[in-house]
Amino acid sequence: MVNEKMILARVIGNVVASHKNQRYEGSRIMLCRMITPEGKDTNTTLLALDAVDAGEGDNVLIAREGFSASTAATGKPGAAIDSAIVGVIDRVDLLEADK
Numbered sequence: 606m607v608n609e610k611m612i613l614a615r616v617i618g619n620v621v622a623s624h625k626n627q628r629y630e631g632s633r634i635m636l637c638r639m640i641t642p643e644g645k646d647t648n649t650t651l652l653a654l655d656a657v658d659a660g661e662g663d664n665v666l667i668a669r670e671g672f673s674a675s676t677a678a679t680g681k682p683g684a685a686i687d688s689a690i691v692g693v694i695d696r697v698d699l700l701e702a703d704k
Contacts, residue, residue: 612667614639616659620652635659635690637667642697653688666692
């Protein structure tokens with residue numbers, strides 16, 4: 606289980622739901638694979654509601670905390686949402702390791 610509040614991930618698919626809670630109407634559920642800061646895939650996948658119109662292949666920032674995820678994805682706090690895509694990442698700048 607992932608406990609981090611902010612996660613780097615890559616969108617790997619779209620989940621199609623024929624029925625879902627009315628609070629999620631109009632929202633897309635995306636399948637995401639966690640990545641390292643260097644952009645390498647990990648073995649962990651998760652579902653997240655898309656709040657920023659991300660697409661398959663996009664590197665994204667996911668908020669994984671109920672209040673933040675709910676507010677970002679639906680505009681209203683209190684929806685039962687654990688993870689929401691809150692940004693599309695253009696790049697990650699890492700500091701050089703001390704030599």
